[in-house]
Structure formats: structure tokens, C-alpha cells
Amino acid sequence: MSRIDSSVRGGSRSLARTALQVTAILCTLGILFQSATAGQVLSRSPGALAVHATGAIVFHVLSALMVVAAVFLWLQPRGSVWPVVISALVFVLGVVQGYIGDQGALSVHVPLGMALALGTVWVLAWSFLAGRPTDRGGL
Secondary structure, three states: OOOOOHHHHOHHHHHHHHHHHHHHHHHHHHHHHHHHHHHHHHOOOOOHHHHHHHHHHHHHHHHHHHHHHHHHHHOOOOOOOHHHHHHHHHHHHHHHHHHHHHHOOHHHHHHHHHHHHHHHHHHHHHHHHOOOOOOOOOO
């Protein structure tokens, strides 16, 4: 039997999940944008560094909002703490990433960018897949 729990379907839980989904989508798009502008910075395109720096600030704001959305979802009944932990790590690593990028240490900056991408995509996937009803009744 497949039933959707009413606490997951409606109310503030649904709003909190939607907020997490939207912020995770925007963070993922931000990471993709940062990857594209990073390539332009490495190829020394004029103005690329300024665009990349602006994208970093936007990502910091979006990742902070993702943490807030994850906290609101966690505070709901039966909320999971994992999105909060991963979102907070993404935010903190993003700040560290920005500092290291300003210092010019690309050997650390690039791998941290990959970690940011993984964390952001994890939150994105979790926000859409967790709590979904499953049909365990077979065929």
C-alpha cells in the first residue's frame, strides 16, 4: 500500500521542502556558473575575474539561504539533520574557497570547488528524493 503522509504533503513542511529545493537548485546553478567563469579566468579572458568574484558572492548568499531552508525543514516533525550539516559545510567551504581563491592557491581552490559541487548536488538530490513514498507491495 502506498500512502503519502499528510504531514509531508501539506503545510509548513511542504513550504520548507520547496524552499530547500529552490535554494539547492540555485546553488547548483551557481556552481555551474562558477565553473564556467573559472575556465574563463584560467584562459585570462578580460573581466572574467570580476564576474567570477561576483558569482562567488552570489553563491555565498544562496548557500546561506540553503542552510536556513534546511534548518526550517529539520525543525519540522521527523526532519532530518543531514541537509543542515551538508548545507552548512557547503557554506563554510564556500567561504574558505573564496579566501583561498583570493590568495591564488589554485591547487587547493579547484578541489574545494569539486567538494562544493558534490555537497550542493547531494542537498539537491536529497531535497527531491527523501521522504518520497515507496511501494513495497511488489508487482
